[in-house]
Amino acid sequence: MTKIALSLAAALMMTGAAMAETVKVGIAAEPYPPFASPDAAGAWTGWEVDMIGAVCKAAEMECEIVPVAWDGIIPSLTSGQIDAIMASMSITEERLKTIDFSDKYYNTPTVIVGPKGMDMAATPEGLAGKIIGVQVSTIHEAYVQKHFAATAAEVKLYQTQDEANQDLIAGRIDATQADSIALDAFLASAEGMACCESKGAVADDTEILGLGVGVGLRKGEDDLKAKFNAGIAKILADGTYEAVSKPYFASSIYGG
Amino acid sequence: MTRDFWLPHRIVMAALFAALVVWCVMTLRWDWLPDYLGLAAQGIWRTLWLLALSLLLGMTLAVPLGLAQAAGPLWLALPARSFCTVIRGTPLLLQLWLLYYGLGSLFPQIPWIRQSDLWPILRQAWPYGLLALTLSFAAYEGEVMRGAFRGVGKGQLEAAKSMGMPRLTILRRIWLPQALHRALPTLGGETVLQLKATPLVATITVVDIYAVASRVRQDTFITYEPLLLLAVVYMAITGLIVLAFRHFERRIPTRTA
Numbered sequence: 001m002t003k004i005a006l007s008l009a010a011a012l013m014m015t016g017a018a019m020a021e022t023v024k025v026g027i028a029a030e031p032y033p034p035f036a037s038p039d040a041a042g043a044w045t046g047w048e049v050d051m052i053g054a055v056c057k058a059a060e061m062e063c064e065i066v067p068v069a070w071d072g073i074i075p076s077l078t079s080g081q082i083d084a085i086m087a088s089m090s091i092t093e094e095r096l097k098t099i100d101f102s103d104k105y106y107n108t109p110t111v112i113v114g115p116k117g118m119d120m121a122a123t124p125e126g127l128a129g130k131i132i133g134v135q136v137s138t139i140h141e142a143y144v145q146k147h148f149a150a151t152a153a154e155v156k157l158y159q160t161q162d163e164a165n166q167d168l169i170a171g172r173i174d175a176t177q178a179d180s181i182a183l184d185a186f187l188a189s190a191e192g193m194a195c196c197e198s199k200g201a202v203a204d205d206t207e208i209l210g211l212g213v214g215v216g217l218r219k220g221e222d223d224l225k226a227k228f229n230a231g232i233a234k235i236l237a238d239g240t241y242e243a244v245s246k247p248y249f250a251s252s253i254y255g256g
Numbered sequence: 257m258t259r260d261f262w263l264p265h266r267i268v269m270a271a272l273f274a275a276l277v278v279w280c281v282m283t284l285r286w287d288w289l290p291d292y293l294g295l296a297a298q299g300i301w302r303t304l305w306l307l308a309l310s311l312l313l314g315m316t317l318a319v320p321l322g323l324a325q326a327a328g329p330l331w332l333a334l335p336a337r338s339f340c341t342v343i344r345g346t347p348l349l350l351q352l353w354l355l356y357y358g359l360g361s362l363f364p365q366i367p368w369i370r371q372s373d374l375w376p377i378l379r380q381a382w383p384y385g386l387l388a389l390t391l392s393f394a395a396y397e398g399e400v401m402r403g404a405f406r407g408v409g410k411g412q413l414e415a416a417k418s419m420g421m422p423r424l425t426i427l428r429r430i431w432l433p434q435a436l437h438r439a440l441p442t443l444g445g446e447t448v449l450q451l452k453a454t455p456l457v458a459t460i461t462v463v464d465i466y467a468v469a470s471r472v473r474q475d476t477f478i479t480y481e482p483l484l485l486l487a488v489v490y491m492a493i494t495g496l497i498v499l500a501f502r503h504f505e506r507r508i509p510t511r512t513a
Contacts, residue, residue: 071474078477098477137474156461157471166357167461171364172379 022062023224025052026082026216029067030160033185034248035088047248051105052086054240055215059231071137071159074098077216083224085216088179090139092210100219102228104212106253110140112199113168113183114175122177122200124151131156133164133173140177142208148177161186169195177202181253284481292472299468300489302382303454306464307493310386310454311447314393319432321394322401336398343395349456352388356460360384385457393450400442404435444501448494465489 027044031037035048044065056063068076073089076082077099091101112122120126128151134140136157149155156173158164164176165186176183180201186192215228235241236254245252324336343351363369363378377383408431416426455466463471469482 071470072479074477075479136471158461159459163461166361170357170361170379171370172360172381 022064023056023084024066024082025056025063025084025086026066026068026073026076027052027085028070028073028087030070031162032088032160032182034181047245048086048088050244051241054235054244055086055105055228055231057231058234058238058240059227061227061231070135074216077218080218083218083221084228087216088182088213089216090210091212091214092139092142092208094142095216098219100217100221100225101214102217102225103232104214105232107212108253109180109201110143110177110209111180111183111201112175112177113187113196114199115168115171115195116197118174120175120199122202124148126199127152127175129153130174131172133158133167133176135159135161135164135178138178139209140179143202143205144177146208147202147205165192175199181249280484284484285478286481288472288476288478288481289485292468295463295471296465296468296485299463299465302462303451303464303466304493306382306386306389306454306457306462307451310389310393311450313386313390314450315397317390317394318397318401321398322403322405322435323427325398325402326405340395340398343391344399348388348392348453349459351392352385352456352460355388356381356384381461382457385460385462389450389453389457392453393446396446397439397443400439400446401435404439405431407438408434440501440505444498444505447497447501451490451493451497 027036027048032046032048034046036044036046039045044067049065052063052065066082068082070087073082073085073087074095077085085099086105089095091104095101112120112127114120114130120130124147127148130152131154132144132148132152133156134144136159141155141157144152144155156164156167158167161176161178161182164173164178167173168176169191180198183198187196187198215225215232217225217228235244241254242252321336321340324332325340328336360378363375369375369378412430412434413426416430417423421429454464458464458467458470466486469486472482473479
């Protein structure tokens with residue numbers, strides 16, 4: 001009996017040690033170009049995927065990318081199925097109640113996109129009577145609920161930004177709000193170019209729009225947090241960040 | 257009645273169930289519930305009317321579909337048969353998405369539809385959900401009704417005919433009532449299945465009770481409690497459906513030859 005218990009304990013320790021070597025980095029399993037989207041073969045590519053590689057290399061960690069459905073990504077982290085989240089997740093007070101974050105690795109403006117020729121602006125008055133579609137559980141949903149819901153006709157929630165974009169093309173919503181980069185990519189596509197245009201950036205609200213995008217981590221894992229912070233600092237200093245960003249963005253998205 | 261019901265094994269089961277409920281209430285997190293009660297009530301209401309309307313419209317389509325297959329001429333039987341086969345042969349989720357993202361995104365490209373008075377309805381999601389649920393129910397029940405119409409004794413129909421009863425009267429007074437009565441137990445089961453098909457509409461932005469549970473999870477990161485509540489809601493509705501069909505089955509007297 002003791003023997004079995006001992007070997008079991010040894011096996012557990014060994015798996016524990018093996019697991020510590022690879023850090024499982026969760027990304028959202030939904031396409032979010034140009035940050036992360038699967039190519040024809042199913043391999044994930046994009047700025048954020050490259051950034052995971054660069055940060056992990058700089059921090060000397062073995063990282064494994066694990067796609068997880070966006071709406072279950074925080075439970076996956078807290079239950080230990082993944083060890084970190086790098087899925088364009090903004091650092092917010094609300095999320096900090098449940099998880100911890102590294103330093104930010106990017107921060108971009110938030111814009112409103114609507115149909116061409118439709119009269120609107122990225123203000124509560126400019127969106128009065130309009131149907132606004134946003135991705136659920138994002139800072140954009142929180143922002144729209146706080147600033148635009150009172151004057152808008154309706155706020156529709158989507159599982160992915162892609163579905164909101166489709167419904168914008170189909171005329172079921174009048175506007176959508178998201179990260180400028182994600183929406184620039186949509187506006188650069190043939191469908192997006194035909195239907196829609198940017199209606200400008202929304203007014204800042206750091207309480208909701210937060211402190212940029214960071215690596216989501218379990219609370220209390222300070223060693224891992226320090227490693228990620230060191231990795232981010234290193235690639236910013238040695239020019240890797242610029243080199244990784246160049247193919248995707250015209251200007252740096254690190255932000256002020 | 258109550259004496260017969262409270263047998264020892266049932267008392268033990270009820271006690272276990274009560275203990276389980278108490279345990280759930282005491283140990284799990286329910287502090288989110290007051291904030292979402294209004295939304296949950298709206299969600300339940302939407303689930304219920306989607307179910308009721310799709311049952312009603314679907315059954316209205318199913319009777320002619322069944323009749324056409326059981327006794328109709330080839331030019332009616334064949335389209336009915338094809339409709340049932342195609343709808344039953346493809347996933348409901350696929351039909352729903354084809355209607356919403358396919359048909360629904362064609363409409364705005366046609367200017368006169370976009371300018372018409374119907375557009376405020378057509379741009380919403382629920383008409384596509386209702387249509388998909390209705391077509392699905394019609395196809396499955398069309399098949400059930402085909403069997404039910406076939407199963408009614410030929411002798412009765414021939415006797416009625418030889419007495420000079422008009423064909424519509426035969427249908428109304430002999431054929432349909434007996435077919436419905438035969439199909440009733442199956443229809444009860446199919447209605448429960450239809451209830452459990454309704455959460456699919458959450459994928460096209462209709463906020464039914466399932467969508468509300470997802471919202472709670474996404475807003476608060478609480479996973480199990482809303483799902484447990486969701487299970488209880490569906491079980492309660494299922495219980496009502498079962499009771500309603502038991503009532504119908506008792507009320508319609510059996511009159512087979």
